[in-house]
Amino acid sequence: MSSVFWHTLFGASTGFDLSQISELLNIAKNKGLKAIPTGSELSKIQASRLSTDTKMSKDQIELGKMLYFDPRLSGNKELSCNSCHNLSLGATSQVRKENNPALLNAPTLYNVVFNNIMHYNGDITDTRSNNPGKKDTTLSALSKAILASFTSKDELNNTTKGMMKSLDDIKNYKYLFNRAYGSDVKVTPALVADTIASFVATLTTPSRFDDFLHGNLKALSQDELEGLVLFIKQGCISCHTGVNLGGTMQPFGVLKPYKFASLGGFKGDAHGNVKVPTLRNITLSEPYFHNGGYKELHKAIDEMARIQIGINLSSRETKLIADFLSSLDGYIKPVRLPLLPSSYHDIDEKSSIDDLR
Amino acid sequence: MSSVFWHTLFGASTGFDLSQISELLNIAKNKGLKAIPTGSELSKIQASRLSTDTKMSKDQIELGKMLYFDPRLSGNKELSCNSCHNLSLGATSQVRKENNPALLNAPTLYNVVFNNIMHYNGDITDTRSNNPGKKDTTLSALSKAILASFTSKDELNNTTKGMMKSLDDIKNYKYLFNRAYGSDVKVTPALVADTIASFVATLTTPSRFDDFLHGNLKALSQDELEGLVLFIKQGCISCHTGVNLGGTMQPFGVLKPYKFASLGGFKGDAHGNVKVPTLRNITLSEPYFHNGGYKELHKAIDEMARIQIGINLSSRETKLIADFLSSLDGYIKPVRLPLLPSSYHDIDEKSSIDDLR
Numbered sequence: 001m002s003s004v005f006w007h008t009l010f011g012a013s014t015g016f017d018l019s020q021i022s023e024l025l026n027i028a029k030n031k032g033l034k035a036i037p038t039g040s041e042l043s044k045i046q047a048s049r050l051s052t053d054t055k056m057s058k059d060q061i062e063l064g065k066m067l068y069f070d071p072r073l074s075g076n077k078e079l080s081c082n083s084c085h086n087l088s089l090g091a092t093s094q095v096r097k098e099n100n101p102a103l104l105n106a107p108t109l110y111n112v113v114f115n116n117i118m119h120y121n122g123d124i125t126d127t128r129s130n131n132p133g134k135k136d137t138t139l140s141a142l143s144k145a146i147l148a149s150f151t152s153k154d155e156l157n158n159t160t161k162g163m164m165k166s167l168d169d170i171k172n173y174k175y176l177f178n179r180a181y182g183s184d185v186k187v188t189p190a191l192v193a194d195t196i197a198s199f200v201a202t203l204t205t206p207s208r209f210d211d212f213l214h215g216n217l218k219a220l221s222q223d224e225l226e227g228l229v230l231f232i233k234q235g236c237i238s239c240h241t242g243v244n245l246g247g248t249m250q251p252f253g254v255l256k257p258y259k260f261a262s263l264g265g266f267k268g269d270a271h272g273n274v275k276v277p278t279l280r281n282i283t284l285s286e287p288y289f290h291n292g293g294y295k296e297l298h299k300a301i302d303e304m305a306r307i308q309i310g311i312n313l314s315s316r317e318t319k320l321i322a323d324f325l326s327s328l329d330g331y332i333k334p335v336r337l338p339l340l341p342s343s344y345h346d347i348d349e350k351s352s353i354d355d356l357r
Numbered sequence: 358m359s360s361v362f363w364h365t366l367f368g369a370s371t372g373f374d375l376s377q378i379s380e381l382l383n384i385a386k387n388k389g390l391k392a393i394p395t396g397s398e399l400s401k402i403q404a405s406r407l408s409t410d411t412k413m414s415k416d417q418i419e420l421g422k423m424l425y426f427d428p429r430l431s432g433n434k435e436l437s438c439n440s441c442h443n444l445s446l447g448a449t450s451q452v453r454k455e456n457n458p459a460l461l462n463a464p465t466l467y468n469v470v471f472n473n474i475m476h477y478n479g480d481i482t483d484t485r486s487n488n489p490g491k492k493d494t495t496l497s498a499l500s501k502a503i504l505a506s507f508t509s510k511d512e513l514n515n516t517t518k519g520m521m522k523s524l525d526d527i528k529n530y531k532y533l534f535n536r537a538y539g540s541d542v543k544v545t546p547a548l549v550a551d552t553i554a555s556f557v558a559t560l561t562t563p564s565r566f567d568d569f570l571h572g573n574l575k576a577l578s579q580d581e582l583e584g585l586v587l588f589i590k591q592g593c594i595s596c597h598t599g600v601n602l603g604g605t606m607q608p609f610g611v612l613k614p615y616k617f618a619s620l621g622g623f624k625g626d627a628h629g630n631v632k633v634p635t636l637r638n639i640t641l642s643e644p645y646f647h648n649g650g651y652k653e654l655h656k657a658i659d660e661m662a663r664i665q666i667g668i669n670l671s672s673r674e675t676k677l678i679a680d681f682l683s684s685l686d687g688y689i690k691p692v693r694l695p696l697l698p699s700s701y702h703d704i705d706e707k708s709s710i711d712d713l714r
Contacts, residue, residue, distance in 0.1 A: 283701035335694040344640040
């Protein structure tokens with residue numbers, strides 16, 4: 001990266017010209033920023049998040065969506081995955097956790113398919129063998145995290161047995177599993193988690209920034225391009241990189257202490273590292289930090305610059321970085337609210353889901 | 358109604374013929390059963406549930422849907438109307454309230470537009486003047502009940518002020534109200550309630566039984582017809598009548614005491630009458646009774662026959678009545694999950710809702 005280049009960019013009062021934008025694009029890619037993949041590349045990643053016994057069929061995904069929205073599988077039968085990872089609200093809950101510090105701010109599930117490490121402390125990773133020829137039914141990190149959320153007392157607060165009992169009580173789920181996996185399928189907790197994972201894996205949100213990474217030099221505004229320059233130049237990109245501009249374990253509170261470090265269940269891994277949250281759709285996932293301590297994005301940007309890279313941003317710099325982050329607001333595919341199967345009807349063979357009600 | 362007719366029906370081992378079905382249809386209508394109206398008749402009822410300042414425009418209904426799904430308007434910012442009146446689960450919560458007897462089993466909101474009395478104790482009714490020429494901005498029973506649910510400690514547990522503050526904090530709601538009602542609109546708690554009511558008023562679920570009432574003599578199976586005969590003959594129809602097969606205030610525990618009468622917040626009006634729940638979509642709204650004390654529909658039918666009309670149904674009779682009730686399972690219109698406005702973007706004029714994110 002040439003210092004002449006940075007100088008040119010900031011000196012350019014008439015804005016970036018196409019050759020500068022093209023150079024910036026190359027730098028961004030060389031620094032590790034990646035577009036949300038499409039087509040077979042996306043399918044390959046999605047498949048890698050499921051066990052080898054499952055597939056991303058339409059019936060499986062639709063069933064996964066039902067399970068995602070079904071509160072009857074939780075301990076008190078009132079909470080579903082969607083209660084905290086609310087697809088109407090950026091797949092997060094937007095609840096400040098200051099009054100309940102044991103809980104952690106629910107991370108967005110949009111684009112979580114691109115993560116291979118789960119939870120702030122990174123306690124869930126993919127431990128499967130990487131041998132394509134070998135059948136390995138161990139759960140992926142994503143499926144393990146989903147299963148863990150059913151039994152965590154701070155989340156769905158059920159037991160694996162309770163979850164399976166509830167499923168079993170709702171007669172038509174049996175039919176839906178058969179439809180998705182064949183009549184000889186054995187419904188196990190792992191299969192339930194994998195089925196939900198197949199739906200969650202579809203929650204990808206390509207944005208204007210992805211258009212830019214794919215080579216559309218006019219996808220970003222001049223302010224957003226300036227914000228990207230700052231994002232790279234100031235070093236935000238060291239941790240916020242890859243497809244999700246986050247997702248790896250990194251040191252936290254590098255230059256100044258993290259003011260909420262002692263609040264709630266916040267802790268890092270054995271090396272003190274914590275998982276870097278994605279910046280995709282960040283404007284939708286307020287409040288910020290593990291306890292939701294900051295409501296405004298600009299304050300979160302300032303605080304991160306201060307404690308992680310030791311600089312005080314000017315208000316213009318903060319605004320430009322926020323502008324760049326807004327270009328990560330993705331296209332959210334419409335979701336049709338599922339009609340959940342009832343336990344009244346005892347139907348074995350039907351062609352339409354609506355008939356199962 | 359001719360006793361010869363009933364005799365003929367039950368003696369007919371070969372099933373009902375068309376002339377018998379036609380006679381049964383006439384009896385059902387004469388006894389007060391009504392189909393869900395369509396077209397201008399439906400529009401007229403929907404409009405009567407809103408104050409004269411509101412209208413059922415597409416923008417108003419879409420905004421009402423957002424408010425229905427937005428947990429940020431509740432006291433703890435975690436509950437929305439949809440949490441308890443879950444549109445994935447028959448617009449109810451399917452939670453047994455035995456562990457929390459202060460709460461009442463959430464009634465379904467499907468077809469609630471046909472009710473003019475709200476709550477078990479009927480404490481909310483429509484008190485508006487019935488003068489079409491006179492402007493009356495008093496709230497309808499439906500809007501009053503919606504507003505009450507925001508401030509009830511057992512429901513959304515907010516204050517009117519807190520609800521308005523939350524709305525005000527989410528910048529783009531202002532734009533959405535302007536879009537729905539014009540730029541000079543004053544957003545009041547009453548308008549919020551009316552806007553939600555306009556969405557709730559669309560939640561109607563016409564069923565095969567409505568086809569029957571509209572004159573399709575082949576809409577019901579032989580067992581369902583037999584169930585309808587019993588439903589009329591045994592007297593269930595005395596209380597479960599009208600469009601919603603319920604909705605009026607009636608005595609309860611007429612011939613035998615109601616076993617859950619002392620549990621939780623259950624009480625009647627000054628005359629000891631309680632509101633009759635609708636039987637529409639009853640197979641989706643388990644568990645039954647005010648505290649959700651009965652899980653199975655057939656047990657609820659048996660209990661109602663015992664305490665209200667003093668008879669013990671045979672298992673075949675119970676099954677036939679349940680079959681008839683299943684014919685009230687309606688067509689549920691697909692709902693696209695709303696994307697709720699964020700408080701980050703400050704946008705005044707936009708043409709697409711998706712741009713508001």
